[in-house]
Amino acid sequence: MTDRLPGFSTLAVHAGAQPDPTTGARATPIYQTTSFVFNDADHAASLFGLQAFGNIYTRIGSPTNAVLEERVAALEGGTAALAVASGHAAQLVVLQQLLKPGDEIIAARKLYGGSINQFTHAFKAFGWNVAWADPDEIESFERAVTPHTKAIFIESIANPAGSITDIEAIAAVARKAGVPLIVDNTLASPYLIKPIDHGADIVVHSLTKFLGGHGNSLGGIIVDAGTFDWSKDNKYPMLSEPRPEYHGIRIQETFGNFAFAIACRVLGLRDLGPALSPFNAFMILTGIETLPLRMQKHCDNAKAVAEFLSTHPAVSAVNYAGLPGDKYNALQRKYAPKGAGAVFTFSLKGGYDAGVNLVSNLKLFSHLANVGDTRSLVIHPASTTHSQLDDAAKVKSGAAPEVVRLSIGIEDKEDLIADLDQALRA
Amino acid sequence: MNHDAYDDNYIRSILNNVKSIAMVGASPVNVRPSYFAFKYLAQRGYDMIPVNPGHVGKALMGKPFVASLADIDRPIDMIDIFRNSSHIMPVVEEALKLSPLPKVIWMQLGARDDAAAEKAESAGLKVVMNRCPKIEYGRLSSEISWMGVNSRTLSSKRAPIPTQGMRLSLNRTSFGGGQTAASDRAAKNKTETT
Known part of the structure; x- marks a missing residue:
């Protein structure tokens, strides 16, 4: 044995x-x-x-x-x-x-x-x-x-x-x-x-x-x-x-x-x-039986979406540790070399109103207060999960007014990117 | 023998092979860990002998207390020592005078005396320190999984329904050694701070 x-x-x-x-x-x-x-x-x-x-x-x-x-x-x-x-x-x-x-x-x-x-x-x-x-x-x-x-x-x-x-x-x-x-x-x-x-x-x-x-x-x-x-x-x-x-x-x-x-x-x-x-x-x-399969797909999709957003004209910043220039990229390579997860935020040049608009224009992403679903999810923290914090605390916890949070699902990444692109242009 | 991390096969072979266990420091008080380890091992079919000079004349689950190892009238396979680390050596010395010699010295969870272990091992005995045989039996049989404990074993076989007095199979596939990496780290941290 x-x-x-x-x-x-x-x-x-x-x-x-x-x-x-x-x-x-x-x-x-x-x-x-x-x-x-x-x-x-x-x-x-x-x-x-x-x-x-x-x-x-x-x-x-x-x-x-x-x-x-x-x-x-x-x-x-x-x-x-x-x-x-x-x-x-x-x-x-x-x-x-x-x-x-x-x-x-x-x-x-x-x-x-x-x-x-x-x-x-x-x-x-x-x-x-x-x-x-x-x-x-x-x-x-x-x-x-x-x-x-x-x-x-x-x-x-x-x-x-x-x-x-x-x-x-x-x-x-x-x-x-x-x-x-x-x-x-x-x-x-x-x-x-x-x-x-x-x-x-x-x-x-x-x-x-x-x-x-x-x-x-x-x-x-x-x-x-x-x-x-x-x-x-x-x-x-x-x-x-x-x-x-x-x-x-x-x-x-x-x-x-x-x-x-x-x-x-x-x-x-x-x-x-x-x-x-x-x-x-x-x-x-x-x-849990499919966790390894799902988690890798979540991460791979998230990286593709983050790369797309980082070059989009309506986006001022993307916070995704899996991007080479990200502040947390070195820690990600040390602690999470298989991927940086599937939850991240990005900032819109249009501020709070642009965040609210984006959420309402998306067709595939669901607007809800959860993460880690097979489906891709979106939320505008400043008006929802973090709305009870004052403005200074919002910024400190990473939920400033122009910030949108995504939880990337396991759909085809091309469809997620297309949905974000149309919503950002709408 | 690495007493920081036992291989599951080492513990498994001990629990599969010993039949009689003298428990030194067994307590008749039913909230003491020694009482319920004694009871559990008796229910799993081991021939248990309670050793405690303070309770001679009484019995534990029908087994009369004896004052010392020398008072036991039959060969003992294993001595399970429910005493603090500072009281281990005299028990081991007493055990080494027995004839025939016991096969295993087991020191309970929290108890460890490396000098006593060395003495027993040089006389050919197997030694386990800082472990509970009830927990190890429950872990290797996966009975302890009912408490959400990581048995660190897998099996695709249908398990028997455990009943009183029944021996359970300890021969599941183990993953990992006698300890998790985390426990090794804890032991190491403890050494570093002392």
Whole structure:
């Protein structure tokens, strides 16, 4: 018996899934049930006490979701994962394990607008504070570290402009500060970037985007890298202290290098409740099987569209890390050599009004607030996703008034270019 | 033996071949990890012997506690040590006086004593450190996948339905060694900071 490392595409199809023990079904069944029968009272007690592997109730775990979890953990190179209802739920559950009222996270200023809102408003109400730092200036992360800092949060490829983050440099700041680095890998997917290889301790995703890939199912996931020592200095009592919810079990002592994923499940998901529907897990799993094929096509199309736009007379600038002259091109070649992703922005000479006009003139691109669909998508961030930010914050997060964001799909690139060309001329 | 990253085949051959396991530091308290590792391994068909001088006279899942390894009345294949790193050496020294010698010394998750490991290995024993046999059994059989854990194994075969007392197949195709690259990095980082 030889142990050889299967390639990414093999893992994308097989990891976590094997024929169903009961029926032999080869595709992963949708276990559309709320709850699971116990063998006997002792089995029930063992499951509730975290002493046995098994299923209790779909809010805590489901066999369908478990396949998805193991698959994404394998693709990211993590020790374990936990699927939740959305990318936002993933962020909530992660931070609940790490922060108490009065604690802080340091977050990159270039983030998905929804994350900026979540951190700024919802989490502030929990007493979780955020200090913003600039991913283009690593020292700004170092300066933001205080005794209350509990984590650093960045995106690998940052929304909306598709800029590439120097993960290793920020991982070094996190290690020095003794806090975990959380990387939102939604826009890259593990096909392009595996943040754990570059020093991430926790990876989160909106599965809704490229992993699911078809714009049909919401989902989020948390991947535990297994790298962080939670018990080192008692900064993370959810993992290091006896948990009264489970008769005094210490999560890290009991679960070792996948303790964080277990904490997210048994302390986070169990008590906060944002469970992923098994049906959505099934849809996302089906999507992941073709991730490598889709992601390469997304990137190849995006590069062709970015090249076209960069020479168009109505366009003043294109921010795509895959273009040779781009500010982030060197980081892209280091971190994402297979492609720069499919989400990027460009600026129109005609400003805010030109952005609004372009969106209304496009015939193939869909105007909506999502990315990572098979279909090509367009949005004008200043009037939508980032509209709640003030003008200065819009510019800082890459969503100035003249900026349009594209998410390039897997259609024929000639058709995408023709649609943009007619809309820019209209 | 590289004790930072075990090959899956090394762990697999140990768990496939040992039959009797003496657990030093087994606790009758049902929230302690030793209690549920003991229970799990007993349910998977291993002949488990709880060793703990503080609980002689009591039994764990029907198995009477013994005070020391020397008090066990039959050959032991593996000694699973549920003690802190600082208490490993005396247990290994005691184990090396047994006749016949045990085949495996296993130190629990969080426990590591390289000098004790060397001593046991030079006497011909296999050694595993800083691992849990329950987790490794669950991982190699993929039973642990129910918790979203990366078993780092693949199989296109229909799995049996696990029931109480049933041995599970550990012979799935592994990908990667005993640890992920990330765990190796964590171990390395820890060394660098100490």
